[in-house]
Amino acid sequence: MNKQKRARIVTITLNPAVDQTLYFTQFHVGQVNRVGRERIDPAGKGINVAKVINSLGQDVAVSGFLGRENANIFEQFFQAQAIANHFIKVNGATRVNTKIVDEASGQVSEINFPGIHYGPSDLQELKNIIKQLAEESKLFVLSGSLPGGAPLDIFREFTEILKSYDCKVFLDTSGGALTEGIKAKPYAIKPNLDELKQLVGHSLDQEIDVLNAVETLISGGITKVVISLGEKGALVADGTQRLLVRPPNVKVSSTVGAGDALVAGLVYGEAQGMSLTEQARWATAVAAASVAQQGTQAGKLNDVEQLLPNVIIEEMRV
Ligand SMILES: Nc1ncnc2c1ncn2[C@@H]1O[C@H](COP(=O)(O)OP(=O)(O)O)[C@@H](O)[C@H]1O
Numbered sequence: 001m002n003k004q005k006r007a008r009i010v011t012i013t014l015n016p017a018v019d020q021t022l023y024f025t026q027f028h029v030g031q032v033n034r035v036g037r038e039r040i041d042p043a044g045k046g047i048n049v050a051k052v053i054n055s056l057g058q059d060v061a062v063s064g065f066l067g068r069e070n071a072n073i074f075e076q077f078f079q080a081q082a083i084a085n086h087f088i089k090v091n092g093a094t095r096v097n098t099k100i101v102d103e104a105s106g107q108v109s110e111i112n113f114p115g116i117h118y119g120p121s122d123l124q125e126l127k128n129i130i131k132q133l134a135e136e137s138k139l140f141v142l143s144g145s146l147p148g149g150a151p152l153d154i155f156r157e158f159t160e161i162l163k164s165y166d167c168k169v170f171l172d173t174s175g176g177a178l179t180e181g182i183k184a185k186p187y188a189i190k191p192n193l194d195e196l197k198q199l200v201g202h203s204l205d206q207e208i209d210v211l212n213a214v215e216t217l218i219s220g221g222i223t224k225v226v227i228s229l230g231e232k233g234a235l236v237a238d239g240t241q242r243l244l245v246r247p248p249n250v251k252v253s254s255t256v257g258a259g260d261a262l263v264a265g266l267v268y269g270e271a272q273g274m275s276l277t278e279q280a281r282w283a284t285a286v287a288a289a290s291v292a293q294q295g296t297q298a299g300k301l302n303d304v305e306q307l308l309p310n311v312i313i314e315e316m317r318v
């Protein structure tokens, strides 16, 4: 596979977060708990996607809204990683999301805040930046929850703008933002099973229910649909193929950012012109490498390459 840089990818995060990960030998609800160690990561969905793309050696730019008061945490990181920073600074501080890791059980509990508020002029400025970036970058990732006050159809509008510039949009959001966003028919989406259930509005108890939901989304005009299934892997589908992809065994350190890593692997594969099968293999290896890292750090390219042969891909009958 030729790993030359062919396209710059842009990720948009409207609601970034400083992830504070607290590790406990064992966490007891309702009792005094002493923190074993702490990690602080500049994070949020699109920023995590960018970290992973960057660690794979692909050119990436980031944009969205950052709170002015603690923007330096992000700015220093982007500078150190040579990630092109097009974030707009708005009043206030970016949220701090706390992740509680119980090392005995491996369970992670997440406490996510609603996030920052922005004003109408901030939104206009962001639209202008997106249009400028779309002149030269053709792969966009729109990720994460919406900050307070954002209209539910904001990703729909961004997708429509980006499609008018011939850009491919990978949309990874949830709830009403996903329901509205898919109306603009993004190129690809990556809900997890809970997000898919919410989207279709009913339970998905059997494999056939999930396949039917995927079918409906693809026939509705979305080119690639990826349903992430946690440690079980993912269902990766386009108009002709349905792939059940199972991850290699890794020692789990933090599953926070696993979904973002999967998205990063998919977009990386797209930028490299990979087939759906290769894209699914890379995305799954990239996600497994990220799960083996603490906090939301990206796995190394070398680790990803070693995991690639251990990804199991089964073609399902359509
Ligand atoms: N324990 C694990 N071991 C290896 N890979 C994992 C593990 N948990 C998750 N993954 C990978 O990360 C991907 C995304 O995880 P998932 O939890 O479904 O996403 P999200 O964070 O969006 O809910 C999965 O499709 C899988 O490839």
Ligand SMILES: O=P(O)(O)OC[C@H]1O[C@](O)(COP(=O)(O)O)[C@@H](O)[C@@H]1O
Pocket: 015, 017, 018, 019, 043, 044, 045, 046, 048, 097, 112, 143, 144, 145, 146, 255, 256, 257, 258, 259, 260, 261, 296
């Ligand atoms: O934008 P949301 O949905 O509030 O999620 C933000 C949180 O999700 C993360 O991006 C991790 O997401 P995933 O585990 O789904 O990959 C964290 O870094 C961040 O704190």
